[in-house]
Amino acid sequence: SQKIEQNSEALNIQEGKTATLTCNYTNYSPAYLQWYRQDPGRGPVFLLLIRENEKEKRKERLKVTFDTTLKQSLFHITASQPADSATYLCALDMEYGNKLVFGAGTILRVKS
């Protein structure tokens, strides 16, 4: 079955730096990959979606890459701010349009 690996250790960075989070998956490549943000005590919020034929997607300070050869997605936050501190989840489709599989998430802490 599909497995997703995200860094279990928290990522601590200084304000203004670029945060890079990793999502690795095994087995078959998904048709698309999604990233969500989750704050304590709240439900995940969708951030970005990237399709298998896209190498890179950007939205404001966020950038996602998708390397189907490496079976990896990288999520970048440039000019990070303390308000970016949260848990970030990646999710892959299992059956097109029916199911998502989520990673356990990586905690990001941005210090001022």
Place this chain on the structure above:
Amino acid sequence: EAQVTQNPRYLITVTGKKLTVTCSQNMNHEYMSWYRQDPGLGLRQIYYSMNVEVTDKGDVPEGYKVSRKEKRNFPLILESPSPNQTSLYFCASSPPTSLNIQYFGAGTRLSVL
């Protein structure tokens, strides 16, 4: 305001006492889903529904039931809760053309004693 509403937000119960967690969305989404979130395991799908009267098992359906009698509502039923169902539960919905982008509720924290 477009949202997914879950109730209750917090629930403490005892083993074997049937309970229902309600979920309602006001976005006219066809797809709805229930997840549980446990430390280190991420979000795992319990059940999902593609439309009214259409439901299917997710990855961890044992001990849970769902129904979809109306498009907006998708309740999660625990007929006989056990301590291993202590978890944080999320309901989510998704429009049909969105490549399964999920809109989540605020979550229900359940403790089964």
